[in-house]
Amino acid sequence: MTELRHRGTTENDLLYQQSEDKGSENEGKAEKDGVSDSETKPDTGLLEVPVPADDTPEVLNKALSGLSSRWKNWWVRGILTLAMISFFFIIIYLGPMVLMLIVLCVQIKCFQEIIHIGYSVYHSYHLPWFRTLSWYFLLCVNYFFYGETVTDYFFNLVQREEPLRILSKYHRLISFALYLTGFCMFVLSLLKKHYRLQFYMFGWTHVTLLIVVTQSHLIIHNLFEGMIWFIVPISCVICNDIMAYMFGFFFGRTPLIKLSPKKTWEGFIGGFFSTVVFGILLSYVMAGYSFFVCPVEFNSDHNSFEVDCVPSDLFQLQDYALPASLESFTGRPTVRLYPFQIHSISLSAFASLMGPFGGFFASGFKRAFKIKDFANTIPGHGGIMDRFDCQYLMATFVNVYIASFIRGPNPAKVVQQLLALRLDQQLNIFNSLKSHLTERGLLVEAA
């Protein structure tokens, strides 16, 4: 969300900002004298990727025609922000299935935006097969990941349907074969004068897939753990953005990093504390509802998703004894919290401290390729990727966090693997388990 700051203050520090931008562009031109970043030389003719015209809907334009341009920009952004947040609430209401679809759509759009930039930068439109190949690889990788997810979570359904069972058993082989086909098509499509471009695009496609697709699948895994593991991290990142902006706007003085000159230490620290508070409050509110808290399960009898369960320990109120200093401060010996709220502190801390690095990375990327925004999908905000750049690191962190601290292996999956073993192996494991349980006193061995 760095663009938020760039635009929000463009008219504000008009001279400063423009001169700074021009300065960097002038530096770009001055580099013709053979400075090390020689890549910029051929591109000075194509200074920026042409950004399509203003997409603001007509209705908004009319409504705001009277205001000054600075406030107009504010209002457009504000309205779009509210629109996006309401949309977010609606899809939460619609349930896990719709959320998964939305994640898939966002992923495809982000992929398209990044590939589009690659094309514009490398004038690749006239290369044969490239778009086809990039989209094909996207399909392959998605097929692979969705197949693994489906096999995990829809185990019963898969076992029932014969074609699905075969697809699931040879899933890796099929995915690998599909990928190889794409690889061979790439090799066969190499054209004599365009080798380097083609290898660049191949590398670009793969790195994009690595970043965008794997992390969107981690988001879906988080979602299956319980919608709260999806909603709280995303909300923390959004909150951090907004809070850091507010604090920076009102109190900002010391610049944070040369890469994003509009960010300030005051914004950073203010955003950190307010996000932690916000996270605690949000988790308190959400942890009370089993709709959010229960793992998403596919009911094969009704063929639908359900969220119905006994909430785990994390989501049961517990008494915590306050340390003595806080006790005297608040006058209460204990406080009732959900353990999840304590976990939310780590999630918020990560969102506030590391999330911005994702934003800096995207800023650096945009500066490297001299683009202002990834695309112009959302009026006032830029592309989908602009909104989601901080989210990706968060998704991976949540997934790793759950795997390390919360979730043990999935018992259904373990049973699945057990039953696939050979009978003598099963017997061995059975005996080991028996001795283990007997040792623990859980199983009483009758004489």
Place this chain on the structure above:
Amino acid sequence: MTELRKRGGGGGDPDKETDGEDRLGLAGGDGDSESKADTPSVPPSTADHTPQFLKEAVEGLNPRWKNCCIRGVLSMAMISGFFMMIYLGPVMLILVVMTIQIKCFQEIIEIGYRVYHSYELPWFRTLSWYFLICVNYFFYGETLAEYFGALVQREEPLQFLVRYHRFISFALYLAGFCMFVLSLVKKHYRLQFYMFAWTHVTLLIVVTQSHLVIQNLFEGMIWFLVPVSIVICNDIMAYLFGFFFGRTPLIKLSPKKTWEGFIGGFFGTLVFGFILAYLLAQFRYFVCPAEYNSETNRFTAECEPSDIFVMHEYTLPFAVQSILRWKTVNLYPFQIHSVALSTFGSLIGPFGGFFASGFKRAFKIKDFADTIPGHGGIMDRFDCQYLMATFTHVYIASFIRGPNPSKVLQQLLVLQPEQQLTIFYTMRDRLRDRGILPPAATDAL
């Protein structure tokens, strides 16, 4: 091994023309405008590494044969080295795989640096090597947790590391990511992003596949030896067939390859794979999964060979029966699997070579490096191997191996006690149904 063919051609090499065209194409303003900015050729790396005694030995010969001889001698040396490492056992092989991986990574990164004049960028080498260490740590940790389960259970610090392994790996990676963002220097953004991407793609290709090689190795050394030998054999056979019978060019990318070489290599490799599988399948040393014995602290390859390494009788189809006048033939099932491996190695393996050729042409380099005299860099030798390693791994996972029992046990022991009890009862009922366990009445379980 495309360089094998290019160099073997000696003078009057049509490849030189192709290179020349590329350079001319540069001046003529092709679409590849990036190349204008870079120097037309990556400065070739240092002088000839051929040892002095070899040079003296071949001095008298014709330059064409001289080259052939040097390559031949080095090939022999490499193959003997291969045999020695096999003799030394799995641990040695794992170390060698790791060394090769590091060398390949270094060669590719080196090229990236030279292409982008990146020497003066701060942190870059450090960061690339740091990412290599992170990714290796992640993969080796996963491997160790699986295969050394008993050892891990014993040692307390290891247990901690295993339990939080993903978290620790992720934290290490993030530290590198943040260092990268902090190291962005104003005028070098694009270069730095390129190098970042270059590093990651290299890691993806080199490191993940070397770990697949190690996983194959744990299945049994035969699953490592046969694929690697198949690829080497295919290279040599395709070269020989091409040398003697070659006429029709195969692909514009590698003008020295011919259809005759391709097809001849295919059949030659099939036969070779078949025979090699027969030879190796008899020895426990090759066939048994490498297991870590926590009492003796060593790897052992002792086991009851699984079904695929036991001789079976197969009825020949009628047509073949009339030719050979045998009704049945005794084969190891593994030999049939080796046919699949050979087919892949001959048909798809060369695409890995084409990919590497294209890559070298794209960046106008002759070889990845100059480590092996006469052959180029390590990467030149291993370019076809990578796809093979992934295929073997996927093949094993799909057709051969079920889940790893010790891994399943490990997961079981981590579950909650109630879940363990539930699973215990489920298993007990199932085993009783199958008749493996005596029924409830007599057994007081």
